[in-house]
Amino acid sequence: MENEIKSHYSYTEVINWLQAKGVELYGNHFKIVETDYPIVYKLIAYSLRDEPTCFQYGINLNKGILLSGPIGCGKTSLMNLMKYLTPTEYKFSVKPCRDISFEFIQDGYQIIHKYSIGKLYQSEPRTYCFDDLGTENNLKYFGNECNVMAEILLSRYDLFISKKLKTHITTNLSATEIETHYGNRVRSRLREMVNLIAYDKSTLDKR
Template identity: 80%
Template sequence: MQTEIKSHYNYQEIILWLEKKGIELYGNHFKIHESDYPIIYKLIAYFLKDEATCFQYNIDLNKGILLSGPVGCGKTSLMNVMKHLTPTEHKFSVKPCRDISYEFIQDGYQIIHKYSKGKLYESEPKTICFDDLGTENNLKYYGNECNVMAEILLSRYDLFTAKKIQTHITTNLSASEIENVYGNRVRSRLREMINLIAYDKTVKDKR
């Protein structure tokens, strides 16, 4: 089912361009499936800051994006391709949550600072897409267990309210699973700071 988009952007052309970009990044097997168009349209509207279309989709441009869907549906590669669509002032980096957890084992609590307030020598915190939320584990640093991503997300919420800095997330967890893993405080903060864009549970694994 395709929603008719009234926009001054040509979404079909943009999808072709994104597919080309994806092939550059991932090789010839990269393809944007027509069944994913409803998701892709929302992401394009958001990252191009197409206000009229976002309004149709009930997407708040001040908030970040939480892209959720089953394993292998292409969330990470999509966000990496969308990076190339984003105007300079809204550029973001994609950071796997597992990598953050390994950094935490290595460097401890300053990692939470690094992904929330920014590095000590950086004046401005950055927009980050935390990739594959839920694949990292609760980790011990000198015997203290820490839910690293919960701490980072709570700090990112403070950044969002104080400085309007956005956070994006990809995950295969449902909202209730996010609550189980990270607590209801994180879930309610995410509701305030993020637009949920979700794949259908039945979508096929594309790997």
């Protein structure tokens, strides 16, 4: 695979560096396994903004990333590692969807504003990676049920169109399950907003 990549970056060296960084962050059991290299290469190409390689993989640098795969395959740790490769102006924060849903219970609708429009007192919208989409539940705030993540994603879509704001997502849901949970509007907006990078369904749980 590596020798097929026509790039001025050495992807083998980058993977070695990420492996070392992973051990530093997560402990000695952390390992980037070879069967995951096709996924990792795509994430590296995107994070380094390596245009020729992204073109080879059909990855659009103007969109975000939707990394989908079974539970325990290492999506979150990989996205956390990619933050270290990403140039400053493309840095992002990883935010678990469950945490957002708990914030919503506490603070209500301003949470949707916070994760879509940006900080309440800061006009610059932020790039987020919403981690584990689908683990949060529909929540009630003063008796009103709200699909918090659907609202946030729809708002961010408007900002994607108007300000090129990127959104990254990790999920173990399939496209069909995303539609079931969040509706077909969200699914069709996501098609425009993100590059889908998917693990094989048979990928083993690494936990």
